[in-house]
Amino acid sequence: MTVAVEVNRVTKKIKGMDVLHDITFSVDKGKIVGLVGPNGSGKTMLFRIIAGLVKPTSGQVSLFGETLHQTISFPRSVGIILEKPGFLEEYSGFNNLKFLADIQKKIGVEQIKEAMTQVGLDPEDKRKVSAYSLGMKQKLAIAQAIMEEPELILLDEPMNGLDETSVKVVYELISNQQSRGATILLTSHNKEDIETLCDEVYKIRSGKIERQ
Numbered sequence: 001m002t003v004a005v006e007v008n009r010v011t012k013k014i015k016g017m018d019v020l021h022d023i024t025f026s027v028d029k030g031k032i033v034g035l036v037g038p039n040g041s042g043k044t045m046l047f048r049i050i051a052g053l054v055k056p057t058s059g060q061v062s063l064f065g066e067t068l069h070q071t072i073s074f075p076r077s078v079g080i081i082l083e084k085p086g087f088l089e090e091y092s093g094f095n096n097l098k099f100l101a102d103i104q105k106k107i108g109v110e111q112i113k114e115a116m117t118q119v120g121l122d123p124e125d126k127r128k129v130s131a132y133s134l135g136m137k138q139k140l141a142i143a144q145a146i147m148e149e150p151e152l153i154l155l156d157e158p159m160n161g162l163d164e165t166s167v168k169v170v171y172e173l174i175s176n177q178q179s180r181g182a183t184i185l186l187t188s189h190n191k192e193d194i195e196t197l198c199d200e201v202y203k204i205r206s207g208k209i210e211r212q
């Protein structure tokens with residue numbers, strides 16, 4: 001079994017406080033792992049660290065055997081949504097994704113359109129993102145996280161703002177990503193999301209982790 005994510009004794013201190021304290025856990029390739037815990041417990045910070053966006057104060061994160069900030073500076077293949085998706089408000093949803101896809105140049109127009117269609121957005125919709133509803137922005141964020149078919153997908157509250165039908169669509173989409181071999185970490189305050197989707201669940205409380 002390949003280990004996709006290995007978090008080894010990670011501590012993050014901010015202004016003298018342990019936001020994360022001695023976190024150790026690992027995720028096998030192809031699993032969906034849920035992180036639950038109260039507001040402010042450190043879930044988003046852990047995602048930022050796993051994505052290579054924030055350096056831990058101590059400890060290491062390895063992704064598919066490569067250690068962040070040592071062997072690699074950034075994860076090779078990661079899709080991420082964090083709590084507040086940042087898009088260019090004056091551009092259409094499609095143009096936002098095109099702009100991001102052009103950075104890596106891994107995918108073309110067809111794959112962008114496919115990702116948008118999968119989440120239930122119309123790639124031909126010319127409206128600016130500023131005219132999108134909260135749920136539409138969330139769908140765009142999910143499309144962006146999956147469009148390049150990354151090996152690792154980090155979804156922080158992916159169902160935020162989604163109606164019941166859209167939640168079911170996203171459940172299926174996440175399962176499909178697992179079926180193609182992706183490893184997925186997700187946070188949710190909704191029990192049903194966790195129970196439906198996750199193979200394993202960890203709880204973060206006051207910066208400490210425990211297996212559920």
Ligand SMILES: Nc1ncnc2c1ncn2[C@@H]1O[C@H](COP(=O)(O)OP(=O)(O)OP(=O)(O)O)[C@@H](O)[C@H]1O
Nearest residue numbers: 014015019037038039040041042043044045046083
């Ligand atoms: N840049 C920062 N400066 C100071 N404190 C921070 C910073 N970023 C996060 N924190 C603190 O770290 C703690 C963990 O925050 P985090 O956003 O990871 O929580 P969370 O588990 O994702 O919460 P939620 O369920 O509300 O999304 C909080 O106490 C927060 O105030």
